[in-house]
Amino acid sequence: MGGGKKQSPAQAEKSQAAETAKKEGQKKGDRKDQKPKANTISVIIDEGQAMNFIKGAKVFTAQELSRQTNVKISAANALLQNLLKKGTVKRVGGYSGHHIYVPA
Incomplete structure (x- = not known):
């Protein structure tokens, strides 16, 4: 015959925020104020840029x-x-796939 457990103040605040968001038509996962990611990582490498870094x-x-x-x-x-196969760089140290290279 008991009832539900009394919510903590933090839980009550969360459920109240969820209800107001539901009334406004906003879903829990939707975030309109979220910024898109600025980092873009590509798969194709610019060899000229890489060689400049390696030589320096x-x-x-x-x-x-x-x-x-x-x-x-x-x-x-x-x-x-x-x-490494061409002989442009040499592997001088490192372990478990985290190797250290030097320009040849």
Whole structure:
């Protein structure tokens, strides 16, 4: 015969906000004031920009290269593997896939 448990003040405030949003026709997941993401990450790497960064750096990692060229880490890793085969860069350290490279 008991009733529901009394809500805490925070829970009561949340349910009241949800009710007013429902009355206004706004769904819980909709956010009109939300800004679109400014970061755009591409998959295609600009080799000229990458080579400028590589030549100017003493040592670097794939993560750092991806940040500087605004590409995904997988694209930076693929470029580094190609440059490693060509002999343009050398791997000097690192572990578990986080390798450190130097320009050759």
